[in-house]
Amino acid sequence: MLSIKHHLVAYGQSTIIQDLNLDVKKNEIVAVVGRNGMGKTTLMKSLVGMTPTKGGEVSLDGTDLTRLKSFQRVRAGLGFVPQGRMIFPTLTVRENIETGLAAVGEKKVPEDLYEMFPVLKEMQNRRGGNLSGGQQQQLAIARALATRPKVLLLDEPTEGIQPNIIKEIAQTLRRIRDERGLSILVSEQVLSFVMDAADRILVIEKGAIVHEENRAEADQEKIASYLAV
Amino acid sequence: MFDGYTSTELMSIFAMQGFAGLSLFSVFVLMALGLAIIFGQMGVINMAHGEFMILGAYTTYLTSGFFQSYLPGLFGGYFFIAMVLAFLICAALGALVEWLMIRHLYHRPLDTLLATWGLSLIMQQAYRSIFGAREVGVDLPEWMMGAIQVTDMVDLPINGLFVMIIALSVAVGVYLLMYRSGYGKKVRAVVQNRPMAEGVGINSAGIDRATFALGCGIAGIAGAAFTMIGSTGPSSGQAYIVDTFLVVVFGGAQSLIGTIVSAFGISQAQSTMEFFLSGSMAKVLTLLVVIGILMIRPEGLMALKVRR
Incomplete structure (x- = not known):
């Protein structure tokens, strides 16, 4: 579904991601884990076009994204939930979701989104900035889903969120995948979340994938050793 | 400073100066709306905003001339056509300027300041070459002349009332556009x-161009309204740009209501005080109060409060 070949990202002289290759299959949840500063966020941002890419190819369902701008990538089917959620603070919850709808030319928030996140329906007229962290995370996911993505990218969705809600988010991701048949690429540091949510786990270190395992036969201790400082 | 006036005289002076202030208020509101929209969205301070206003004024002047020569029967309604034309012409020029110049200078606020200032000089000289250095005025249609006499001493001129209605309708229009339409939602995002707006599929470059054009178009309407209360010269816009900035900063750059309230406050204060004091003293006092309030509320009069 999403295919990344020889991906290269650099800020000035310092190369952050070098020759990274990654494929996300249809209906698959792939987690990229790694310590701080290993290139997770850079990878995510460069995939959605917020950070310029120096080289390589990114294609989505056969469409070449490499030369597209951010908003064009989103319209081509890439949904993005950024680190820190980045909802629009002074827009209401409903308006936040509607900004995503504009990409596919719809006007009304589809009922199924509210069904998935009932709390958002309850709070639809509140300003996004006044929601709690967990609610904002749901809003960010709903906003990304409103763009009807084929692949959903999430950058550290558990950051700053309490443990019992982390479990909920993992379940939500699996539910989204099952109900909507899309693929998910998520970057993460919390191992328990990854073990709950992902089908396949990749370890990123210094901008390259150094280890790969299916969750079914994943060796938690080995992955944990990559995450340890 | 109130010595020598009876209390009824004072009341009438306040009423009439207040009303004169309302005409000024109308032009301020229209100018500040355009400026605030552009500054709020793109962080671009458009030094040529006054010249866009004057472009609208000259458009109105030309339209009125055209109606006088060719359609004298319809002269009473020329102003509405002129207003639409002023909006369209200024918006078109605004879009062109954005495409040619501004879009290459985002993230460089000082450069846009200089570039738009240069643009303002070019536009002023162009007006001087085309229309001459002398100020021009338009003839008001019959129905706009005269005044409504409220009391023996208080007259309210009809053209002033009319300008105010235009300003308020445009303000309401802008409000609806910003807070009730799909375009407005994208602008606010x-x-x-x-970057995040792009990340949910909004073409921010397109929104920028539309917004810059809209802001310039509203300046054009301000120019059309301006012809009703003053005469138009190549550098008339200069007199308004500083006050307009004051209005925008004082009101809070992202708040529409704040802009209107601050335009009202500043125009009323100036117009009332100008009657009793000299013009520059009036300005000094206004500025002092504005600075004082901005020290207490740096975000402007009305800023939304949310977690960020």
């Missing part, structure tokens, strides 16, 4: 977080 881009204002708050540009």
Whole structure:
């Protein structure tokens, strides 16, 4: 579904991601884990076009994204939930979701989104900035889903969120995948979340994938050793 | 300073100066709306905003001339056509300027300041070459002349009332556009977080162009309204740009209501005080109060309060 070949990202002289290759299959949840500063966020941002890419190819369902701008990538089917959620603070919850709808030319928030996140329906007229962290995370996911993505990218969705809600988010991701048949690429540091949510786990270190395992036969201790400082 | 006036005289002076202030208020509101929209969204301070206003004024002047020569029967309604034309011409020029110049200078606020200032000089000289250095005025249609006499001493001129109605209708229109339309939602999303707005599929470059054009178009309407209360010269716009900035900053750059309230406050204060004191003293006092309030509320009069 999403295919990344020889991906290269650099800020000035310092190369952050070098020759990274990654494929996300249809209906698959792939987690990229790694310590701080290993290139997770850079990878995510460069995939959605917020950070310029120096080289390589990114294609989505056969469409070449490499030369597209951010908003064009989103319209081509890439949904993005950024680190820190980045909802629009002074827009209401409903308006936040509607900004995503504009990409596919719809006007009304589809009922199924509210069904998935009932709390958002309850709070639809509140300003996004006044929601709690967990609610904002749901809003960010709903906003990304409103763009009807084929692949959903999430950058550290558990950051700053309490443990019992982390479990909920993992379940939500699996539910989204099952109900909507899309693929998910998520970057993460919390191992328990990854073990709950992902089908396949990749370890990123210094901008390259150094280890790969299916969750079914994943060796938690080995992955944990990559995450340890 | 109130010595020598009876209390009824004072009341009438306040009423009439207050009303004169309302005409000024109308032009301020229209100018500030355009400026605030552009500054709020793109962080671009458009020094040529006054010249866009004057372009609208000259458009109105030409339209009125055209109606006088060719359609004298319809002269009473020329102003409405002129207003639409002023909006369209200024918006078109605004879009062109954005495409040619401004879009290459985002993230460089000082450069846009200089570039738009240069643009303002070019536009002023162009007006001077085309229309001459002398100020021109338009003839008001019959129905706009005269005044409504409220009391023996208080007259309210009809053209002033009319200008105010235009300003308020445009303000309501802008409000509806910003807070009730799909375009407005996109604008507000881009204002708050540009990369993220792109990240949900909003074409922020397109929104920028539309917004810059809209802001310039509203300046054009301000120019059309301006012809009703003053005469138009190549550098008339200069007199308004500083006050307009004051209005925008004082009101809070992202708040429409704040802009209107601050335009009202500043225009009323100036117009009332100008009667009793000299013009520059009036300005000094206004500025002092504005600075004092901005020290207490740096975000402007009305800023939304949310977690960020």
